[in-house]
Amino acid sequence: MTTIQLPSPGAMPDTIEARPASDNYLTHTRGILSWIFTLDHKRIGVMYMWSVLGSFLLGGTFALLLRTELLTPGPTITESADTYNQWFTLHGAIMVFLVIIPSIPAALGNIILPIMLGAKDVAFPRLNLFSYYLWVTGAVLCVVSLAMGGFDTGWTFYTPYSTTTTAGGVIPVLTAAFVLGFSSIFTGLNFIVTVHKLRPPGMTWFRMPLFLWAIYATAIIQVLATPVLGITLLLLIVERTVNIGIFNPSMGGDPVLYQHFFWFYSHPAVYIMILPAMGIISEIIAINSHRAIFGYRLIAFSSIAIAFFSFIVWGHHMFTSGQSALMNTLFSAISFSVAIPSAVKVFNWIATLYKGSVSLTTPMWYALAFLFLFTIGGLTGLHLATLSTDVHLHDTYFVVAHFHYVMMGSALIGMIGGLHHWWPKIFGRMYDERLGTIACWIIFIGFNVTFFTQFMLGSQGMPRRYYDYQPEFQIYHVISTIGSYIMAVGFTLTAISLFGSFFNGKKAPANPWGGRSLEWQCASPPPFDNFAKAPRVGDCYDFSVVHWDPKLGGYRVDESNDPEVNPAAQGTKAAH
Amino acid sequence: MAIKTANFIDPFDSAQERGVAGVFGMWVFIAVVAMIFVACILGYVVVRFDQPPGREWMPEGTPGLPSALLLSSAVLLISSWTMQLAVRAARLGQQMQLVYAMGATLGLALLFLAVQALAWNELWTRHATIESGLYAWTFYVLTGVHALHVIGGLPPMVYVFRRSREGQYTPTDYNGVVLCAMYWHALDVIWMVLYATLWICSALT
Ligand code: HEM
């Protein structure tokens, strides 16, 4: 061990000892109103977090109902196939619109982005709170929809079924998705302006942590793709109300046009889900390998490349819709090229792990799970992007398995990993590492049992969204259902480990993992104004200046030998 | 100056920085609005030219585009001009001109909506109702969505108008007027593109 040099006073990092520990953003003001009307990005992020986790519980409950129903062919726990249709629609709509899309940007992004950037808040705090209440409105509308008779259209709301079904709650849920879309747009707008206009001196574009690049690329998609969903849903609402419109074939309209519009949004939307998770994984892997991330610029640019490509591949969801052979070929070819920037990231992460001294913390286990699951999810995307195989696999459980590997196995696992990574920062408490790791493993195993089976089901021809099935498929369905129960156990343990930290968690140091980016240099939990003075921005992936400090029980960033901070120390860095 | 209270902390160091960020944010917002209309217009063009065989887009006797649209376009163009006069007046600190120009813009905005209503009426009374086919339906939807954006622009405009009457804008701080103008010009440009598209697509029969 090298000895720790005390930093010169000018370079004293804004650590926990530097400020009175009692004043942080959680305790700064008190009372329920101080939360409801808060303009603090951290509190708004925390409110988003609880809301999203609550919705996840609800969506997960429906998932368990679905899987239980599928234990046997024919009726199992409900006599009515229509009830089953409502369950899977609710499950999908809740998970997509209320959980995964806002989970990382709006919840974790809100809390972390400004601190990581070195800003005091997002650019438009009031707009930020407004976005949150739009989210709440959307959630309430979902409940209203349930009260009015629910909806059974699938989360994709395809016409003509969505304009003709007798389920009573279609219009409220379309309105909900519309409102949630604007919540997402305003969050994206806020983040774009924040990243452009609130970078402190020294935080150049290429000093930004990769999480920020990812959120930035995501925000661009949110802003450019979501309006298209908005107008599409609006047209659909009107069309359902008056039964006239451009999706109505009896008037010369075209239902396939709806699919084009929908996927023009929803394909980019899958990158709204995955890009932020990739950003989290970059952070977790670099920090826990204690080693500069490999190929920083490649990872940063690949986020932008993915954002770009995401706009021109939507037709791969419509290979069987009757679009022209030329379109099919083009969309297929372009879809393959999306795999390139995705693979660039995976290889860079693996290269970072290689020869790093990896700490197997809970977040790191989640990151490793992500690497494994995303690889499977991405590669099976290629099966689906291949025209000839997709004709067979389209609308089967193979597609269901594919998108669960990427949405749940990757986006959600990334989100849970990030939750563990920043939990000590957000609440100032350490969770139970051992329990957290065990829970991660249980989720990982349960996940694969559930969804790998579905690849087999799908390739043998089991269609998706079916209430009943041939007896020959039962064994797969049973295995898959057991897997989902295992996952439920895993998530329960995760919740115990995280929430337990409020009761018996150790106080978290400012920097428990050895991070170098700015959020690890302010106290845990952060003070109300994030930074008393503008922080100094270093190379956020240079871990040579990060040292374990037993006195703090965490890491300390010691820049006293950095010539940029202390010119007298020129040349001593190598000896350090 | 940066404001800090018990529950609000201004992320910007100066009003000027906040202003620059506001303008940037408005550009992003205009991109959002533009995407809405790009989708509308593309959808319209696709339905227009992708009619099933044997189905006429404008069957015999369908009325053409209402002539009132020419008037409303002129009104909107002039309102852009008065809006720009307001920005100029604010920059030069001419309080009276600012109030007049904002008032004029507000009036013209209302006039625009009134003329659009006339246009709807014109088409409707000539039996091109929403039920008569996609030609009329798309017309109502496209102009309707645009009108909704104009209506959405009114409250901010009233706000800026009131603040200018109170003399709140100074040559160093008139960002509200600028943001209002940006949005207004964007709606103007969008309208021109929309009108041109409608005109071309109805002329091509
Ligand atoms: C390597 C990149 C990827 C490729 C080439 C790819 C390809 C495809 C294709 C061709 C389909 C349509 C299958 C069908 O319906 O027949 C599909 C479905 C889907 N993919 Fe991917 N995908 C990729 C990555 C992702 C990612 C990262 C996500 C989300 C985070 C995602 C989410 C989805 C979803 C949600 C669906 C199904 C939607 C539905 O029909 O309900 N995909 N993918």
Ligand SMILES: [Cu+2]
């Ligand atoms: Cu896709």
